[in-house]
Amino acid sequence: MPILDSKGRLFGKINILDLGAALVILMVIVGIFIFPGTSGSVAEVGIKTVPIEVDLVVRGLNVRDPERLSAQGFTKGGKTNVIIRNQPYGQIAIKSIQELERTITVPQPDGSVKELPDPRSNNFSTDFILTLEGEAKVTKTGPVLGNSKVKIGMPFELEGFNYNFNSSVIDVRLLEK
Structure with missing residues (x-):
């Protein structure tokens, strides 16, 4: 089974563009809640x-x-x-x-x-x-x-x-x- 098929899916199940969008959303959520920045000025x-x-x-x-x-x-x-x-x-x-x-x-x-x-x-x-x-x-x-x-x-x-x-x-x- 090839890693990337002719339709751009990983292992025939997950679209590579959807995976990239999900990773960006996950990184934004981690950035907001885990590392919110310093408090105060x-x-x-x-x-x-x-x-x-x-x-x-x-x-x-x-x-x-x-x-x-x-x-x-x-x-x-x-x-x-x-x-x-x-x-x-x-x-x-x-x-x-x-x-x-x-x-x-x-x-x-x-x-x-x-x-x-x-x-x-x-x-x-x-x-x-x-x-x-x-x-x-x-x-x-x-x-x-x-x-x-x-x-x-x-x-x-x-x-x-x-x-x-x-x-x-x-x-x-x-x-x-």
Whole structure:
């Protein structure tokens, strides 16, 4: 009896293509259930958590009454919801808020330039520097809040009871425990 007959069957009973498909299915099942892989993320091995301070700059926030914004929880010692790269991080503490004076550059007759307070009547635009504090994981490539790296220039979206606006990271400080 030949091993392979004219119809492509082994020992006249099993089709060689069916046998190959059955072996592939068996290997997939073994791969899924016997060797499922490692649990957890490889990135979390040997990572330490440290306190972090992130400075954000908010330019041209159009708000009628900045004091009313702070009355709804957007104050030093309060908390705000943070969204980093469209990924919600959660709540983070507000360490400080520093309102920046609106200025314009004015050329002087001698050719120099001075920065003077803005005399225009548009008082609805506000700039400020905001410092947030929380806990970050430190990886080889930098600090991570949630699942997002925190680097200078990244946009942060801040959201609360009566506000939702974007800001940009201007400083990241890792603090010693």
